[in-house]
Amino acid sequence: MNTKATLKNIASMLGISISTVSRALKDHPDISNETKKKVRELADLMDYEPNAFAVYLRTNESKVIGLIVPEISNYFYHSFVAAVEQEARKKGYSLIILQSANDAAVEEANLKLCKLNRVAGIFVALTSETRDMATFDRIKSSGIPIVFFDKVPEDNHYVKVCLADREVGKLAARTIFDKKKKKVFALFGNPNISITRKRKQGLVDELKKLSPFVEIATATANNTEEAMQATLDTLSNKSKPDLIFCMSDEILTGTIMAINKKGLKIPKDIGVLAVSNGFIPKICNPEITYIETSGAVLGKKAMKTFMEVLEKGITKKMDVIESKLVEGGSI
Amino acid sequence: MNTKATLKNIASMLGISISTVSRALKDHPDISNETKKKVRELADLMDYEPNAFAVYLRTNESKVIGLIVPEISNYFYHSFVAAVEQEARKKGYSLIILQSANDAAVEEANLKLCKLNRVAGIFVALTSETRDMATFDRIKSSGIPIVFFDKVPEDNHYVKVCLADREVGKLAARTIFDKKKKKVFALFGNPNISITRKRKQGLVDELKKLSPFVEIATATANNTEEAMQATLDTLSNKSKPDLIFCMSDEILTGTIMAINKKGLKIPKDIGVLAVSNGFIPKICNPEITYIETSGAVLGKKAMKTFMEVLEKGITKKMDVIESKLVEGGSI
DNA sequence: TCTTATATTGCAAAGGTTTGCGAAAATGTT
């Protein structure tokens, strides 16, 4: 390994001072063109890159964003992550990605890690176990902006970017009503998280409002496996529902497996309506009708909000993404 | 914000020197238990965390790993990412995740970013466009270990972790032969990457060896869309194949969509055999028979290899993961 | 020629940590 490419080495090789080199490289007006040229040439030759750690240490501004999700390998989140990564790069940021494995303790450890890495900001989707927001509050008050997305806290003194969850529920209700379904089995995720409650409320309330004659049964499942089991149970009843509503891709996956296992045909034997980003619905036959929730769109919005927070020092805000119905052939 | 939690502040508050505080916190034998206790208590109280950047600057050892994939939101990779993240955390590392969007230029930019962030090491799955390994070589010779996974370079002077691609092809061939299929349409990904070539070779050669009577046609597709189109074209021929082999989940997705569009039934009208991590095969009806390739397993292996490289300074190595057949009902 | 303004450059401190080495204090040994 040759001499390391540092300001110091460049300076000594050129017989000028470190500060001159530093300024030359950032095109500071104080430096003569001649010197700039010399410096740039040698810097290029040596493949100089400023030491990000030293820069941070001096400027106290890191260009890394922490991103904490319950699980990356999950339907919605990886498209969110992909979008954020892309947007972040455009702004010169990189991403440190952490998974909380739906465990509040791991989530806390991850927060620590973010703090330790002095990230410029943190994006978080809460676990369903998260009760205590104290750590978040501490970090926030230590000056690191936090943007919550998707699984957000209910209090409104945070910066949040999420889906119009209640509207999602309502839209589902209206679809069910329009399609004249009479007996609905609605399957939700973990009841602790706010999006579950909101989607459920939206669905149930709106459905009641639209018609007193639609029967609705609800259940919750924490993962695909449970969703499959719950669906199997329901389908074994003497009086089957005529439509199953699935709150998420995770749930939908389990439901589809169950329906397949039972040998039932969609939509002849049973209808399916899901909330999804569309990937799974589109590989089914017939395609599943779904209410679209795009991780990519949410990701872009989240990054935009983050930049605003950074620039304007906002501490509370709630951005909401609208959803729309995408018709397949499953109802 | 109170006084910042730094060694300096702790030292001055306790009336001792910075070095004593530093050593006390890492349980250095030179320091008396009494002092250690005092220091620890105040440090806890102040919520002290060492400044990672300063530590790095001093020690030249960062605890961040760079991970570059063509796309996160893709079938195989996000489970790989998830696994690596988990293993990395156990070892005290965090992950910076970058996407190369299957663009060699972006890949290069990402490499730069890794270098700039002085990562401890880099995991890379090459894009199908990557021709020039010069940047990789430069980084490697600058002392940053690189572990290639899945889409690896062919030269054997790199550290690689990959699937037994040729074996995957052979296993597919044996399966096809066992199931007595006569007319195979094999759909592969981008022909530039080595795994495509290897899988194809394995399949074609083995099939020839097993029986001269099996007809095989091959095609390539760069994405789901192209795979669907290619499948549609084949299925429109007067003489349909009796089995379609899909090299990856991406391809499989397109093929399934095409089969659905055509209204064909699996396995009655056509058989399907895929290489997959199992997720998509399991939500199909009937479940698709596939040769398993687990991103999670590969991820664990990659992390293990990385630690070896770090500790023993290995510069060339090739780890291979075996695969097995998982029977569904699609053949 | 002397002053004043302008264009260039260098000095040095700061940011927080680690660590080799030397200093001081405590303890042990005759």
Place this chain on the structure above:
DNA sequence: AACATTTTCGCAAACCTTTGCAATATAAGA
């Protein structure tokens, strides 16, 4: 009591960059 050991701690340099301010050189003006 004099010396040797051991225990405990502090000094200061180094890692690399940024930046306010001072310094020097050059050009312009009188």
